[in-house]
Amino acid sequence: MFKYIGAKSRLLKTLIPAILDANKAEYREPFAGSGKVFTELLKHHQFEKVWINDKFPAVASFWAAVHRHPDDLVKELGKVKMWRDQPISLDDYTARRKEALALDRLPSVKTDLLYHAVNLFVVMMQTFDGNLLAGSPSRTVDRWHVPNYEKKIVELAGHMNKSKTTITAGDFEPLLSEGDAVVYCDPPYWSQGDGLYPHTFTADDHFRLSKGLRNSKSRWLVSYDVHDVVLGLYSWADVGRVRMEYSSSRKFWWAKVERVKIKYSAQGRNKWAEELLIRG
Numbered sequence: 001m002f003k004y005i006g007a008k009s010r011l012l013k014t015l016i017p018a019i020l021d022a023n024k025a026e027y028r029e030p031f032a033g034s035g036k037v038f039t040e041l042l043k044h045h046q047f048e049k050v051w052i053n054d055k056f057p058a059v060a061s062f063w064a065a066v067h068r069h070p071d072d073l074v075k076e077l078g079k080v081k082m083w084r085d086q087p088i089s090l091d092d093y094t095a096r097r098k099e100a101l102a103l104d105r106l107p108s109v110k111t112d113l114l115y116h117a118v119n120l121f122v123v124m125m126q127t128f129d130g131n132l133l134a135g136s137p138s139r140t141v142d143r144w145h146v147p148n149y150e151k152k153i154v155e156l157a158g159h160m161n162k163s164k165t166t167i168t169a170g171d172f173e174p175l176l177s178e179g180d181a182v183v184y185c186d187p188p189y190w191s192q193g194d195g196l197y198p199h200t201f202t203a204d205d206h207f208r209l210s211k212g213l214r215n216s217k218s219r220w221l222v223s224y225d226v227h228d229v230v231l232g233l234y235s236w237a238d239v240g241r242v243r244m245e246y247s248s249s250r251k252f253w254w255a256k257v258e259r260v261k262i263k264y265s266a267q268g269r270n271k272w273a274e275e276l277l278i279r280g
């Protein structure tokens with residue numbers, strides 16, 4: 001729905017069938033970010049229950065507003081006229097970004113929730129590469145049209161309402177430890193992961209995640225950067241690698257690996273990278 005660093009668009013064709021393959025009545029996503037995965041997944045399948053979480057409250061506010069007040073959210077977004085034609089000013093951008101970063105919990109009052117959802121959306125539409133911490137606005141706004149977003153928001157709210165949906169802004173652990181679901185985890189990467197998001201992921205968090213998944217009763221998938229530390233953390237699990245094409249002819253494949261090094265290559269205009277996909 002909005003630009004976000006680390007969004008998993010290129011993995012969707014691999015992830016969606018793998019998640020559905022688990023055949024569970026409940027879906028959980030502890031690191032939702034821009035929602036690339038769950039928004040696509042819910043188009044394909046109706047779960048009895050859905051639990052979406054991100055520790056960054058501004059992001060969680062947007063998803064909670066889509067879920068609880070889709071019509072009001074569309075109306076409020078429609079009022080943001082200036083950036084339909086031109087970017088917001090640097091001062092406005094800086095102030096809105098500061099507010100998004102300062103929000104420390106999911107607002108319980110409807111008007112506050114809508115305010116922060118709109119604020120986050122406006123900021124992300126103009127944030128270069130979707131990296132809020134870099135703090136540099138692009139000169140242009142992502143191409144968007146109110147009717148398109150209206151449709152996307154209303155349709156997604158419909159999908160969410162067919163399931164019993166919960167949106168939270170907390171730590172990932174409860175989503176692993178309670179219940180029996182299929183869980184897709186997209187944590188910050190091991191390399192660089194602590195400089196890209198307002199909520200940093202420490203070495204201890206990576207260990208906690210590995211331990212939490214090992215002890216979880218749920219079926220799960222986790223995507224990661226290819227790194228020896230990650231391979232070590234998941235030496236007990238089913239580790240695969242997925243090649244992500246940066247071209248129009250996207251090809252995805254899964255291969256079992258013991259150890260792989262990250263590879264980037266340019267063959268003509270096709271670049272590709274590899275990502276670990278680990279399951280349990």
Ligand SMILES: C[S@@+](CC[C@H](N)C(=O)[O-])C[C@H]1O[C@@H](n2cnc3c(N)ncnc32)[C@H](O)[C@@H]1O
Pocket residue numbers: 004005006007008009030031032033034035036037053054055056059170171172173186187188189197198199200201205
């Ligand atoms: C790689 S991004 C997820 C991107 C998402 N899959 C997408 O397609 O946009 C990782 C997310 O983890 C969140 N995060 C960081 N620490 C967390 C924690 N302890 N618990 C839950 N979420 C956390 C960040 O706020 C960030 O949105």
